[in-house]
Amino acid sequence: MSARTLISPGRYVQGRGAVHQLGEYLAQLGSTPLIVADDLVWGFLGHDVEDSLRKADLPVHRAGFGGVPSENEVDRLAGVIREHGADVVLAVGGGSTIDAVKAAGFLAGTRWATFPTMASTDAPCSALSVIYTEDGGFSEYRFFPRNPDLVLVDSQVVANAPAQFLVAGVGDALATWLEARATAQSGARTMAGGLPTLTGTALAKLSWEVLWDNAIEAVDAVREHQVTPAVERVIEANTLLSGLGFESGGLAAAHAIHNGLTAVGATHGLTHGQKVNLGSLTQLVLEGAPSAEIREFVEFTTRLGLPTTLTEAGLRTDDPDTLRIVADAATAPAETIHSMPFEVRGEDVLAALVSVERLARRIRADAKLPEPVPHRAH
Template sequence: MSQWRWSGGGTLASLCSTLNQDQPGRDGSMASVLLAPRRYVQGDGAVHQIGTHAARLGRRALLIGGGRALAACETAVADSLGAVGLSLHVERFAGECCDREIERLAAVGRQEQADLVIAAGGGKVIDTGKAVALALALPIVVVPTIAATDAPCSTVVVVYAENGIFDRYVQVPHNPDCVLVDTGVIARAPVRTLVAGMGDALSTFWEADTCARSGRTNPLTGSQAPLRTALALARLCYDTLLEYGVQAKRAAETGGVTPALDAIVEANTLLSGLGFESGGLAGAHAIHNGLTRLPACHDRLHGEKVAFGTLVQLVMEGRPDAQVREVLGFCRSVGLPVCLADLGLARASRADIRAVAEAATAPGESIHAAWFTVTPERVEAAVWAADALARGTA
């Protein structure tokens, strides 16, 4: 076992650790839990304030980021930290959140005697940073330079094999100490990443609603029932996407920060992050994990696969036609995938989709949060049905 791993590692079901699992009440029920970062900062130019927030946490920072992320924020981070007397070592992320990379970066942190981790970039580098902070028992500041996933605010680390296939979930003991989102940086990032973030956020309400209906334990909190606050945040996330998604995409195409873009960044990052973690995951993310088994869609972003997974979940659950078509229409309006061809899987075989379904229904997968028994056959049928629905309404 890798030295960095938290004992909560494994399938989603195994994430309940003694650290965040509540004791049953007198009637045997579990208390409800809301998880959130200690500090959330969002605004145009916010990265220039990072020194003020980081100084509360440490003096020797290890900054981890990919090439584009460092180009977008390294100078501002270095200047802001230097202004308050913090030292900085910068290490480039190799590209995959896998055991080898986590252990390499943790070794760098030890060598540099870092007492603070800063992770700048997208979901994979952020998750890697959370794992490195866990390995070194250090606080972490998360600086998303794209709004492509809801990873920044959560305790979840999604670990992949070096070839990009989903491996396991790991839950770190607490949410990030600070999440700092510069909307100006986000606005200048590739538009596709913002849209992918909407795809990830799209699943939040529907997965939380499934968990609330089933009453099954949320492995991330140990709760059987989400708080009304978590469900309200998930619903606000969905409503924000419908209201501002198209406007935000247009703003991002010009590189400008507008109220619509600001609202979508908040939805993709904060509302979705709090909503999924405290509301629960269900079918959409399990379908995503299954899709990683097919090399043909490895170039698709996380949120793009989750968006299609949301459609599959709704079809599998037998949701009303109006709800399915509302989600389908939203995906089309912002350019999210709605069928297998959109994911590069136009030639997917029955065996391919069967492999996706079997991976999505592995023991401990989030798809089993449903209020009914989920089988590979049921998932396989839903994938083909969702694909046919999208193609038939093009």
């Protein structure tokens, strides 16, 4: 029998202006930090990060990020960490930067911390990294013996980012409860390495509830770069609640279908959360969820601007060969789709994907929501 397990970051800090406390918290972890951030992020945040570290009597050294958390990029960063002699490495940026830094920090044998500049994924809190191929396809999950020592989120920095990133984070986080409840039913092991705890499952459900109550209002506020109570709640749901919930509550079909979608070039250019949202809807179809639940999910996520059709992912129902690639990748032996409380085969995923197109279009038409806009890969 497997034990029940809950894992979490050492400290979570969130609030407007939190960047000014970064040095204070980082100094508790080490005296020779290395910051990893791409040039774009450093251009608008570097001054505040430098100022905070210097006030804490910490040196400022930065390494760039290559853009994709691939095996080669992780190995390169691990070499930079060793060469610098860093005792803590800080990721400043989005989920790709964070995943690369966690993996590199583990290889280099140092502590790691995260400063997400957007609330677009639940990567900042977790003890795993998603590794991709150089062209953006899913390669593997890498698991680590601990979570980040520090996760610090400046709510104003998140609100200053394009609203599409917050929307993507909602798409990622909404899957947390759908997958956790499936894992709880099946009794499968979670990404934390044990059975789900009541706490992990409850946090996943709380993430769902917070998003349904606050997401639309929060996205409207972020379009004006404002931080409101709704924005703070959604940042926490996307980052902390979803991070704890997916890792200690369990992943199932939605993220496996996301991974399948990355296997075809047509979906490249979509965010992680956009692909996950299509995976969530497909999971609901696979489950035979009540029509009312599916309708509410399609209407809610469409209003947020998330894709609910194959068309919006650059796919077509009359291209079964491409959809078969997605379905086969989603049902690979090691995939989390096998945490569903019933057997799922490639044919089942293929049928669900095809049915989603007409189903979502009908729901959207009935609700007088916009027609799907085809996605063009780039």
